[in-house]
Amino acid sequence: MPATPEIFRFSSSDDISRALDHFVAETARAAIARSGRFTVSLSGGSLPKTLAKNLKDNKSIEWSKWHIFFADERCVALDHDESNYLLAKQQLLDHVPIPATHVYTINQALVQDHKAAAKDYAAQIKTAFGGSDAMPSIDLNLLGIGPDGHCCSLFPGHRLLDVADVWVASLDDSPKPPPSRITLTYPIINNADINLFVVTGDGKADAIHKIVDQKEALPSGRVQAKGRLIWFLDDGAAGKLNASTLKYNL
Numbered sequence: 249m250p251a252t253p254e255i256f257r258f259s260s261s262d263d264i265s266r267a268l269d270h271f272v273a274e275t276a277r278a279a280i281a282r283s284g285r286f287t288v289s290l291s292g293g294s295l296p297k298t299l300a301k302n303l304k305d306n307k308s309i310e311w312s313k314w315h316i317f318f319a320d321e322r323c324v325a326l327d328h329d330e331s332n333y334l335l336a337k338q339q340l341l342d343h344v345p346i347p348a349t350h351v352y353t354i355n356q357a358l359v360q361d362h363k364a365a366a367k368d369y370a371a372q373i374k375t376a377f378g379g380s381d382a383m384p385s386i387d388l389n390l391l392g393i394g395p396d397g398h399c400c401s402l403f404p405g406h407r408l409l410d411v412a413d414v415w416v417a418s419l420d421d422s423p424k425p426p427p428s429r430i431t432l433t434y435p436i437i438n439n440a441d442i443n444l445f446v447v448t449g450d451g452k453a454d455a456i457h458k459i460v461d462q463k464e465a466l467p468s469g470r471v472q473a474k475g476r477l478i479w480f481l482d483d484g485a486a487g488k489l490n491a492s493t494l495k496y497n498l
C-alpha cells in the first residue's frame with residue numbers, strides 16, 4: 249500500500265527550518281535506537297541551507313552515528329561551486345562532528361566518467377549497508393523539487409524515470425546545468441523508510457499544485473515510501489494548493 253502523503257504548511261522558510269530540526273532530530277534518535285545508526289540522503293539546491301539553519305546547533309544529536317549520502321550529485325570536483333557535497337559541507341558538515349568516513353561522496357577519480365561514477369556510488373551504498381544485494385532502506389531521504397517537478401536528478405520525460413535495475417544512475421544531458429550527474433533511482437528512493445520533501449518559494453507553487461491536487465505524474469509525484477511520505481511547504485510553495493489538502497504544524 250503506498251504511503252498516504254502528509255502535507256504540512258508553514259508560514260515561512262524559518263518555520264520549516266525549526267520543524268525540520270525537530271523532525272530530523274527525532275527521526276535520527278529513533279533510527280539510532282532501532283539500528284545503532286541513522287542513514288540520510290541529502291539533496292542539493294536550497295535544501296542544505298534550510299535544513300542546517302537550526303539543526304547544526306542542535307546539541308541533542310549523536311552526530312557520530314549519522315551516515316550521509318547524496319540523493320543526487322553533479323559530476324564535478326568536491327570543491328566546485330556546483331557540487332551538492334560542497335553545499336552540504338558549507339551549510340552543515342563543517343559545523344557538526346560527523347566522521348568523514350560516514351560521508352559518502354562521489355568518487356573524485358571518476359567525475360569525468362558519469363557511468364563509472366554511478367556504479368561506484370552504488371557500490372559505496374552497498375558497502376555501507378553491509379555488502380548485501382538486498383535493496384537498502386535509507387532511513388530518511390531529504391528531497392527538494394525543481395520548478396519543473398524534478399527531484400534528485402530525475403527530470404520530466406527523461407529516460408532515467410524508468411530505470412529499475414540499478415540503485416544509482418547517471419546522465420550527461422541534464423536539462424538543468426551541469427549536464428553530467430548521478431542520481432538515486434526510484435527503486436532505492438521509494439524503499440526509504442521516510443521520504444521528506446522540503447519546498448520553499450512561490451516558484452515551486454505550480455509544480456506542487458500539479459503533483460498534489462492534479463496528481464500529474466511529474467518526477468516528484470512518483471516518489472513513494474515504505475513508511476512515510478511527507479511534504480513540508482512554506483506559504484509560497486503551498487500558494488496554489490486546494491485548502492482542503494493542508495495540515496498545519498507537526
Ligand SMILES: O=C1O[C@H](COP(=O)(O)O)[C@@H](O)[C@H](O)[C@H]1O
Pocket residue numbers: 290291292293294295319320321332391392393394395398399400401424
Ligand atoms: O539540480 C538540483 O535541483 C533540485 C532542486 O533545487 P532547488 O534549488 O530548486 O531547491 C535539487 O533538489 C537537486 O538535488 C539538485 O541537484
